[in-house]
Amino acid sequence: MSFELIEKHGEHEEILFCYNKDVGLKAIIAIHNTTLGPALGGTRMWEYENEEDALVDVLRLSKGMTYKAAAAGLNLGGGKAVIIGNPKKHKSEALFRAFGAYVNSLKGLYITAEDVGTTVQDMEYVFMETPFVTGIPKAFGGSGDPSPYTAHGVLMGIKAAVKRKLNADSLEGVRVAVQGLGNVGSNLVDYLVAEKAIVTVGDIDKDRVSKLVDKYGLTAVDPNGIVTSECDVFAPCAMGAVINDQTLPNLRCQIVAGGANNQLAEARHGRALKESGVLYAPDYVINAGGLMNVFVELEGYSSERAIDKTTQVYDNMMQVFQIAEDNDVTTEDAANRLAESRIKHLGALRQHHQGRMARPFSTLREMTNRQK
């Protein structure tokens, strides 16, 4: 049964089922593809309805990480882990250390990080058992909170989309509606205000709205109405599936470009955006700044280099737009093509000579020297 499921959800290289009765660990690590480098992706802790749901989730998410890293131009592969359990009830030091030992057994083929349901503290326990973990506290050489870097990448993606669609080199006077003022959205607003964009904001959390309205004198929009408010750029930075059958006919923007994951409810909504002339910045390309930040952590972390790295989102996005135009496909399809072509061509190169392609694995040796 499980093998059928695994085959149905992409050509994964390796799946590791982790079980430790004493500490209550039930986890799955999925390594989708390591052509470009070690498989990096966070560990999600979730109370899945059943084990099949957990397996499907980890298969889907690990494949997504392969595409994200490849389109971001990083020498990383795609992987992900899920721990089955309630993050509010079932966490313990022993559980994360037992999980860390499993990560370690993969000898660097998989590198983990935080995700939904796991925290920096949990990763600290994982780090006690393995060096193959990112998102650890700054005191241990980690990169800390990725959100400011994700937000900076999103800013770069918005700039690229504005250049492409409005032929403008600056965001001055460009109307941007930001939905969601959490970690990513609030940092994005700071950047947009500094660029002199005309920013409107919406969040179901009134305190978050009033904080930014008071700080910058911005206009607040009803959280239900911000998706369809009149603007140049709609920047989703809250939940997924925000572009759906209900919102799509009522959009009054020219560009959709924001940090949220899985913005399109279904692939057909991407086609509908294309047909209606709205330029969509594919989510996994525009929100790759956080991944770029942890990649810098693998090389020896510096905040300046991480910010510098995230400026690459501009060029990545421009490439995606060009592929979409040249092939008359959606920008989402174009992003997939960009990722697949990088894996194909660099994978072939790797077979012939190691060169700098060997870098991620040499980096892993450096990681093993990291101080505990």
Ligand code: NAD
């Ligand atoms: P967060 O939880 O800090 O913030 C989300 C905000 O959205 C909250 O303020 C919440 O009140 C608001 N919100 C929820 N539902 C809403 C609605 N219906 N209308 C308006 N506002 C609503 O999360 P975050 O870390 O800022 O992440 C935001 C999005 O970006 C998520 O989709 C996340 O998966 C994605 N993302 C985040 C990162 C990162 O570095 N944090 C990286 C990549 C992708």
